Amino acid sequence: MDLLIKNGLVYHQGAFHHTSITISGDKIVAMGCEEKQEGFEEIDASGKYVMPGFIDIHTHGAVGVDINHAAGTDILKVSRFFASQGTTGWFASIVTDTEENTLRAIQSICETMDHPEPGAELLGIHLEGPFLSQEYKGAMAGDLLRKADWPLLQKYQQAAGGRIRYITVSPEVDGVPGLIKEACRLGIVVAIGHSGADYETAMACIHHGARCATHIFNAMKGLHHHAPAISGAVLESDIYCEAICDGRHLHPAIVRLLLKAKGADRVVAVTDSIMAAGLSDGRYVLGANAIEVINGDARLVSDGTRAGSTLTMIQALRNLKAFTGKPLEDLIPLLTINPARLLGLEQRKGTIDPGKDADLVILDEDLTVETTLVGGRIAYAKDSMA
Template structure:
């Protein structure tokens, strides 16, 4: 299925995931990186198209027919929270490093992503957003960069997780404005602790600039979370990790995230950050359209065990877990989106059709790109993934161009 073509492409003879259901007997046609048509499958009789129109025959001759051989054709995965991969770090790396991370994750089915910065010195973050923007403008040859996720620096040291406490700062509209200017206004998502001084004002300002605001690394009470929602917060960063846990008299961030339908939650579905049974519980209790699967992957993702970097901090990878070398706190993951999909189906027992939107349509909606990403439909980008019956990625197309299985 290793096919490249500059004109029209016809994805045929597969199971297509359309509008939340599986459809057969349909061909998906793409041209110039856009899905143009979804039509009834071609039928040929004695070497001629059944319609018999000569112009139809000429059009078909000009197409590249991609025979899916009964495999599944799905929208590409969209990862809103990823710090690196394939040996490359987003925060401390160059624009070329960001592009290499994009190629690695594309090989696992991710077609769009938000490179995610760690809390760092201001100068480091300023350089990081410029590097991400440069990679975005140059193109990555892999997953498309659709914006930037700032995970910090406006976080609460009490719930720091793997974020460095000494680099955290109070919420500042001026600092956020700097990142917007340096990135050409490409910040799509920001994680913030809403209980900090001036946080609600920054949340309101971020929303006014079209940024999705996520609550994370926060010690907020239930009422403080409600105030953040009123100010415009609509997202929760890696549910259960880096936040005040649920208590029966003080629901905290975790409890509010489960109870408030205005909030969409991220889940790291690796079975390490959140126990599989609890993931199943969230799937059964939270409205499924309010769940987004992420990787929180770091540069070590896809690499051998050993010592790596995460935004300038040393981390150790052992037995599939990433931990800070100094404190042994969990520090990101080795997860890829294709594995997150397989895990979610295994942990929950939900049908594939119920889980897929958590990696496609839901994240697209959360960052305001659902008009062109997250589903297969005419007019949307031809970001397509071919899965076999083991839910393994067999081919990836970003805007109609097949991505190499090799990240480099």
Template sequence: MDDRTLVIANGRVCTPFETLDKGMVVVREGRIAFVAPFNRRRLPEGAKVIDASGKIVLPGFVDVHVHGARGYDVMDGTYDAIDRISRFLARTGVTAFLPTTVSAPQERMLASARAVRESTERGVGGARPLGLHMEGPYINPERRGAQNVEHIRPPSIEEVQEVLRACGDRLRMVTLAPEMSGAMALIGFLKERGIIPSMGHTNATFREAMAGFQKGVRHAAHVFNAMRGFHHREPGALGAILIRDDVTVELIADWVHVHPVSIRLLLRLKGSDRVVLITDSIRAAGMPDGTYELGGLEVIVRDGICRLKTGSLAGSTLTLNKAVGNVTKRLGLPLSESVKMATVNPARLLEIDDRKGSLEPGKDADIVVADRDMNISMTIVQGRIAFSS
């Protein structure tokens, strides 16, 4: 048997640019060799064949906003935490992700940055960390959500430079409030270095938000949540986000953070090409109801819903396979559209769509096998089986 060649055969293949009712995905040395209708005569001699009959074969999901899972948090600041999170994510169809911080003292931010660097250099057992997403501490305390107000502070280029050194230049995204003093200078600094400036936890007016976009912001964290909402006389940050065709938005599709009608409106205004499904998961994901910690704050989880004592939502226990299933079933979207929001769109946002986000020749063999309810039976990361039920 050729250990370097793997074939996923007989499943419904969604690339997601095309769908093959009975297709085959051939993998060689960690990359996709070709995708085609199933033909036994085209099976490479000696290849390992995985029968996906009755299943759906998809590109691996990419989650750009993950705080934790299975009792671990990115802010634990250890390689072990990132590795354990990555292994859980693989069980949910995620093959790549951005470990995401919360507002914290600089020492803890640096510890998390070093852990992300170590995890990318050593490798992990599940989904691949693609770099660091800093959510906070440069946000507006008025829209802090579940961020610890004690650690929110003005934007600092010097602090970000320290984080860059600690993570080995693996900082991929910074979520901030553009209306805060010093934010515009930081946005310019990030843009010059190819780091995504993201708007979130913001009380920006329409004019302030538009100024942020003009400076370089091109993405918005968990749309509708922790931001100034829409008013017909002051459209606010939300109005600015919705009207810009060049801005992508994150969506938590758990039916708790955003009402289905709001999601329908979002898709009509932005189109599915500019919506990125995320989980915003915390350490309670994959765990029973109970009391957990996020950024030094107590989080109470009941029926899988995470809240502070104040009642504010505090991240989620959502998994990305469930998010894809939710928008497919509840909203009636075609599977290809739902899958795109968890694969192609985040890959384009991160400018890695030349190697991730779709099942195409030459790209990384990041592949998910699922049933019609989006229960994951197998996850393949760069040609290696990272999870199998």
């Protein structure tokens, strides 16, 4: 499809500009050309924001679909829902599970990637575990956590055809520092989290190649002035931090403090959403665990531990605006170019520039998603859903 998006307030190079975007096929080919072109459809974006599509690197599902249990058709349902929330690309996060169930989930994700349909693009796999700390397991199944196992990770990556792009590990778990080096060589971006590691151990893993912290401050030993721990190492270093900006996982003041400490170029907004996202309160699952959602807050039935979220990316943007009071142009990178850079996608995604994938979201002044384009195709249009 060839498209001309006209009269929009387009986010480009850190600021908004009244301009147009020309799309041919799945790519942005030009900016600023307002003339009608033969054979091009037009979208009038007058009075609307036009931004790069959001990229969610940490989500376990939505609309009744749990990634650990999902078939390919289920995953496509998640992609369509995410497109309605402004997300154009996402990584399917598999929580710690049995080897059999993990391999089955990997297969379903890969089959979906091999046969894409309209919706947010499934970009790869995130393994959250199983090489995680028992003490800081959060909503993970403790009996399935294990020490670092390089042959197992190789087995998973072989089954995935190289599509495991991201993994969360705990620095203090036996064998993890060495695993980080090997994972990096395998092309996997490593995040540290679910951890009570001391400062020195965490910093050593950062030096070994860890590039991000999973859901900062959650399932993680806190900062103390005598013992900075993993939180202190993450804040002092220049690695990225995932942030769940739902108002539950992080107090708004902590979000503001995080942005001051890390800078807006090192924070990545994620949802960590579970199958309850987009649905009402009730009983759900997250991998091997039973979950209850009350007032949108997801917790383990067993002990009340918070277990993922019901957040969406567009709500994360609205929350960031409310929490910080910052202009939109300062916050958009957290949902776009930052995750793209972290996962090595910045040549194709994350900004609006000629040559980039035509992954765009059009929002009204109230930050409601009007239209989402993925690869130059309309994946969601509010008007068509009325």
